[in-house]
Amino acid sequence: MQRGRIFLTGVGGQGTLTATKLVSLTALDEGLPVVSGEIHGMAQRGGVVESTVLIGYLSPRITHGEADVVLGFELLETLRALCYLKPGGHVVANSEALPPLSVAVGKVPYPDLDEVRDKALSVASKVLFLPARTLAEQAGAAQSANTVLLGAACAAKALPFGMEALERSVRKYLKPTLTEVNLKALALGAKAAHG
């Protein structure tokens, strides 16, 4: 990836920003010209969290139709973010849901996986959904779902570096107590990508 734009989306508390930082730090360690963006503010717990990682660009902003990759940490948010994907781009996403309040109180429907997959396939060239939270629990901690997704994205060649670089970052930047679980999470994500 000489130049590229990655759009990350999820819900507060899912570790979207931690994953964003890990991707950026890995890119920097690999000598890539990286820039990353995140918008804070009204995003409380449970709100949408959108962030970006770009290689070879200066602006941290991604607008509609510009992203080479959409990394979706939550199913509904992946659907919402598809408008950012460049036609022919790449979607790697969690197939599991975190319903918003309006859905939780029974007022609004939640899209099903097939609907999101179909819509993704209508614009993307490659689409990969995996049960990130379930795999994270297998790895030892539900909180490592973000790392599962990164492992899958990396194995699916949606990230600008290889699995070894990502493993180095997990060892270097995460708390030592979290290293083993997250290495396992990377591996489970990668395995799911190779299907």
Place this chain on the structure above:
Amino acid sequence: MPSPLLADTPGETLLLLGNEAIVRGAVEGGVGFVSCYPGTPSSEVPDTFFRLSSEGDYHFEYSTNEKVALEVGAGAAIAGLPALVTMKHVGVNVAADPLLTLAYITAPGGLVLLSADDPGCHSSQNEQDNRHYARLAGLPCFEPSTAQECKDMARDALHLATRTGQPVLLRTTTRVNHVRGPVRLGKLPQVKPSRPFSRDLQRFVPIPAHSRVQHVKLLDRLAAIRLEAEGSPWNKVSGSGGLGVIASGVSRCYLHDALIEEGLEGAVKVLELGFTYPLPDGLITNFVQGLEKLLILEELEPLVEEHVRALLQREGVSLTVLGKNGTLPCHGEYSTDMVRQALRHALGRQARTSDHCPPDMDLAVRPPNLCAGCSHRAAFYTVREVFGDDAVYSSDIGCYTLGLLPPLSAADFLLCMGASISAGSGFARASGKTTVAFIGDSTFFHSGITGLINAFHNKHDILTIILDNRTTAMTGHQPHPGVEHTSIGPNERIVEIEPLVRACGVEQVQTLSPFNHKAAKKALTEMKALPGTRVIIFRAPCVIHDRRVSGKGKPQTAVVSKTTEGCLDVLSALACPAFLKEGGQVRVDEELCSGCMFCPQLDKSFTAKKRGA
């Protein structure tokens, strides 16, 4: 090991948030004093200084408001220390009074004001363009566009301020404050600059006779600083061609990327402005020589554009200028795509079309909601129970603004920090309606107290509800005069709110927890029957801050024993994020429930149980 941000490791590259880079730049520039009022998108600057304050060689304070922050910083700089004062764009309005006169009397130690603007209103009530303040006050202005520039311009702004005494504006925008990018560190100063104060009445005491003289000196200083802008490395020309583009602020990033995407690198003549006030007229005049067309890129107001148009007229240059008059808006943010379209338009190329999928507007949204266990939810619920739709709710700036949405519906109008009591007073007098003002603890200290004094003095008929959650929650739990705990230790000098309210003259005051539903309802009912200026202080710690400070959560959670009519009513009236409805049955998510135990007081279908049991 010191924090990498404070280490003298020149040449090392760190991945930094724009706001962290500003901290490093100020340290490289020899900052000795930092004051602020927090506000998104500026907050990580003071929060980082606060976090590092035990190892850094600077004084730091969270001030009570932006005016105070600037005055404290100005005093420090008059005393000779290089000072950085930080705030969000609307905060500069609060600080405008001292700012405009400080530009006359100068700050010999050097003072940089960080104004974090918010085009696109990501987290603000307006998107005002604070480059106007550079012009209004006479402040040299720097506008970084990358994390590296945040660092380098913070340093250079401080150097310029220290060298000239003129306060300098460091103007950022949300995208730049929250960009994360590689930053190559520079050297730390071996000796800190300091200019001990020496008495000079004509300079430092602006009585009219002195001010008239100082205004002329200010204009002279600006003229000299303009010459620096002419030769500044932050204002640079590149490329060649018949189309010229002048870009400033974050638009420079969009231009850089748009030129790549359009295959126009080097094929357009570019003037990048980073040192943006006073504008380098000579440089601009030279730049436009031989151009066929000029495109100007700046977010929000056409300040550079109008200046350049006037300059061209003065220089007798006839040139087509494209900017806000064409396709580019005076509102919101720019983007790479928008700049690509502007370049295409300028070059007579066809507009780009894209077949990406359109945004789906019908999807379930996730509007920002008060957290599970937020004390504001309990307060709003009971206020609405007592006052209903008959009362009018004057709101203020803080987490509690989120109470505007149904079902809590606790905001009918809102102006700015501290306005709820005063605007509510005027509304009540003009309309004769029962008016309830909501204000947070930090906002009360910021500027609500003056409104309360006014309400009492002018006999306004208003019930003020101070939502005292013991922290500045919205912007990231910064301390204020009333808190018990800060993120780095206890507050040893607490200013209590109730005695302060009583000292303002208010006699009808009650302090209680909003989580005690029966007591809260009784207090509100009593206050509703009374005339005049009344205050209820709903005091309960922010659930997030409390958990962080104490390191533990509450021992209980709520559970639903049976889904009844009453249970469904509570579900729809509270909209607590811990509630779930599955197949007609209401459930409480134990992981999300904070254990505030408010819902069991409203309906007996909710009961308490030991967490994890």
